[in-house]
Amino acid sequence: MLTAMLIALLTAQADAPSAATDDHVVTTDGEVVHVSQSVNTADLVAPTVDRAAWKSGKRRFFAATTVDLGYIYLRPRLSLGYGAPHFQWMGIEMNPIFSRQGVGAWGGVRFALPYIDVRAGARGFYQFERSFLPGNIDSFDRAALETSGGEHGHYVTMETELNTAIATKIGELSLLGSASRVTGFDDPNDYVYEDTLRLIVGSSLVWRARAQFAFYPIPTFRQFAIGPAVDVLGVPTRDELLVRAGFVTRIVFNKALEVRGSFVPTLVSRDRLGLITSDFTELGLRWRWATE
Amino acid sequence: MGQYWRVHVVALCVLVCAPAVAQTQDEAEKTGTRPEPGTTEPAPVDPAGVKPGISPGEAESPLADTEKDDPNVEKKTEPLPIEAPLLTWKPEWARVGTGNYAFIGATAAVSIGTSLLRPLSNHNLERPILFDEGVRNSLRFDSLNARYAARDLSDVFLSMEITWPIAVDALVLAAGVRRSPDVAWEMAVIDAEAIALSTALQQVTTFLVSRPRPYVENCGSQLSPDLNDCVRNGRYRSFYSGHSSMAFTGASLICAHRMRHELFGKTADIVTCATAYAAAAATASLRVVGDMHNASDVITGAIIGTAIGLGIPALHYRSWEHKRRGSRAGSSYEISLYPTGNGIGLAVVH
Numbered sequence: 001m002l003t004a005m006l007i008a009l010l011t012a013q014a015d016a017p018s019a020a021t022d023d024h025v026v027t028t029d030g031e032v033v034h035v036s037q038s039v040n041t042a043d044l045v046a047p048t049v050d051r052a053a054w055k056s057g058k059r060r061f062f063a064a065t066t067v068d069l070g071y072i073y074l075r076p077r078l079s080l081g082y083g084a085p086h087f088q089w090m091g092i093e094m095n096p097i098f099s100r101q102g103v104g105a106w107g108g109v110r111f112a113l114p115y116i117d118v119r120a121g122a123r124g125f126y127q128f129e130r131s132f133l134p135g136n137i138d139s140f141d142r143a144a145l146e147t148s149g150g151e152h153g154h155y156v157t158m159e160t161e162l163n164t165a166i167a168t169k170i171g172e173l174s175l176l177g178s179a180s181r182v183t184g185f186d187d188p189n190d191y192v193y194e195d196t197l198r199l200i201v202g203s204s205l206v207w208r209a210r211a212q213f214a215f216y217p218i219p220t221f222r223q224f225a226i227g228p229a230v231d232v233l234g235v236p237t238r239d240e241l242l243v244r245a246g247f248v249t250r251i252v253f254n255k256a257l258e259v260r261g262s263f264v265p266t267l268v269s270r271d272r273l274g275l276i277t278s279d280f281t282e283l284g285l286r287w288r289w290a291t292e
Numbered sequence: 293m294g295q296y297w298r299v300h301v302v303a304l305c306v307l308v309c310a311p312a313v314a315q316t317q318d319e320a321e322k323t324g325t326r327p328e329p330g331t332t333e334p335a336p337v338d339p340a341g342v343k344p345g346i347s348p349g350e351a352e353s354p355l356a357d358t359e360k361d362d363p364n365v366e367k368k369t370e371p372l373p374i375e376a377p378l379l380t381w382k383p384e385w386a387r388v389g390t391g392n393y394a395f396i397g398a399t400a401a402v403s404i405g406t407s408l409l410r411p412l413s414n415h416n417l418e419r420p421i422l423f424d425e426g427v428r429n430s431l432r433f434d435s436l437n438a439r440y441a442a443r444d445l446s447d448v449f450l451s452m453e454i455t456w457p458i459a460v461d462a463l464v465l466a467a468g469v470r471r472s473p474d475v476a477w478e479m480a481v482i483d484a485e486a487i488a489l490s491t492a493l494q495q496v497t498t499f500l501v502s503r504p505r506p507y508v509e510n511c512g513s514q515l516s517p518d519l520n521d522c523v524r525n526g527r528y529r530s531f532y533s534g535h536s537s538m539a540f541t542g543a544s545l546i547c548a549h550r551m552r553h554e555l556f557g558k559t560a561d562i563v564t565c566a567t568a569y570a571a572a573a574a575t576a577s578l579r580v581v582g583d584m585h586n587a588s589d590v591i592t593g594a595i596i597g598t599a600i601g602l603g604i605p606a607l608h609y610r611s612w613e614h615k616r617r618g619s620r621a622g623s624s625y626e627i628s629l630y631p632t633g634n635g636i637g638l639a640v641v642h
Contacts, residue, residue: 071454071487071538129520142440149518251464259459272437275444283455285463 070284085290127153223252243268379472411502427587442582453542503531536576536593543568544601
């Protein structure tokens with residue numbers, strides 16, 4: 001029944017905007033590793049514009065890819081599903097995670113429906129250099145994080161995300177909420193640096209809320225959007241409230257190619273980890289493709 | 293053309309010997325890579341809609357709007373409401389070709405492969421040289437966390453420097469604002485070529501030289517021996533600085549294209565170029581502040597990065613026909629490297 005409803009929703013030629021989510025990626029610059037977020041902030045910019053070009057495709061079973069390229073990261077993502085790829089569809093998504101810090105993968109289901117976009121799945125990661133962190137420390141600094149001396153960190157993060165977008169004449173409001181549970185610890189009292197959420201967590205729940213408003217600086221050219229973003233993450237068991245704020249931007253060239261960037265530094269956190277918890281250095285290209 | 297002879301001695305690809313076959317002059321003229329003498333003016337805008345710099349029937353760049361050829365796709369993108377002159381790729385400028393793509397792929401493979409290797413066990417330049425010690429003592433942050441912050445900031449600068457030439461200059465300005473996807477593609481591939489060469493050269497050099505980073509002497513004393521910095525192989529990749537070389541490569545690319553194309557107005561272009569070099573200098577300085585490199589590492593990187601960032605575009609933008617005709621006035625031989633449609637050729641001209 002639920003499936004039938006979803007197919008009906010996907011089959012309807014709704015003009016409603018689709019919310020947008022992104023993948024789970026780790027990036028490296030060759031010497032110091034940057035880790036990007038589970039949902040790229042920039043991905044929430046103007047989803048109605050970048051997805052509109054994919055709207056007219058007929059509903060079908062498809063395979064699609066989204067590849068993000070920047071200096072220096074390559075983020076391939078594979079989607080298999082039914083509907084209009086990159087617009088409204090349902091199916092499964094998966095992507096590998098490679099970095100100097102470790103390896104992992106994400107896999108899950110996604111329902112990109114009119115008005116909302118829901119995703120749920122799991123992300124496993126094995127750290128090459130970082131270890132589990134002692135759970136009896138209130139606040140970590142970067143030196144503590146960058147010190148080996150124990151078992152290689154590894155974890156599985158179960159995650160559910162809900163996105164929506166509200167379009168206006170001057171721009172678009174995008175909202176995201178997510179809940180994650182980090183598991184797979186050998187010692188449940190330990191902490192670990194979650195490379196995708198980019199904060200230190202225990203074997204516990206992490207919630208996330210983000211809002212951004214992407215203005216259209218040139219009203220007749222809505223492919224270009226830029227605006228502020230606020231990202232808040234909470235780890236109740238650590239009494240951690242991490243706040244990021246900055247701006248995001250995107251320019252859509254055609255249905256396949258766009259330039260995107262996010263510059264959202266961390267403003268508040270109980271830990272002192274520097275810029276690795278921020279959403280930085282995300283100026284890059286995105287390329288989309290799907291089977292006909 | 294019959295007044296002189298020329299021999300293509302070697303067709304080669306720089307550094308990694310990617311398969312490249314130098315085009316003959318005649319072949320180049322047939323394909324439009326090189327113009328007939330006297331056709332050095334920019335290609336006119338074809339009123340029928342052919343983009344400047346593109347011959348009728350020639351495939352457009354991959355940056356062209358992919359939607360227009362698909363009648364089933366509803367076109368949602370809108371034209372940019374800015375009237376700016378189109379950019380042109382002069383006929384005498386060498387276009388990118390298969391050889392360039394092969395070169396990029398080969399150098400990227402070298403970079404990846406070398407980065408996975410442990411630097412040679414025979415370390416060189418183990419002690420500071422020249423002014424290294426004095427600069428380090430003056431600039432290095434005292435706090436380890438502050439040094440990490442400096443490193444992170446240098447990463448941010450580096451990412452911007454490398455991404456800007458392709459994402460902003462080529463795609464946003466050339467393809468978007470100036471509506472010249474053909475020129476944008478040429479610029480982007482030239483950028484990729486320079487970045488790939490810069491990366492490969494730096495990776496190979498650090499592997500061979502295997503110089504310890506400055507902080508290594510503090511491992512076990514001021515620094516915990518368990519610190520990742522003190523155990524990872526990267527601690528022997530000090531010479532020369534990749535951040536410095538790549539940042540200066542990016543800054544030089546930003547300036548090199550602006551020397552040939554007025555991308556966003558003369559004043560804005562000058563300011564952008566100057567800012568790019570300032571950011572590159574900041575990137576290099578932060579590597580010393582973060583104790584990741586000696587001054588000699590970042591200065592070497594800056595010199596090599598600048599040379600590559602200016603040199604690779606110069607190979608493409610060089611007016612080959614002008615040089616060839618000018619050489620007739622002399623009586624000597626001229627040996628020169630030039631890019632071809634599928635490689636880089638070495639020509640001996642008399």
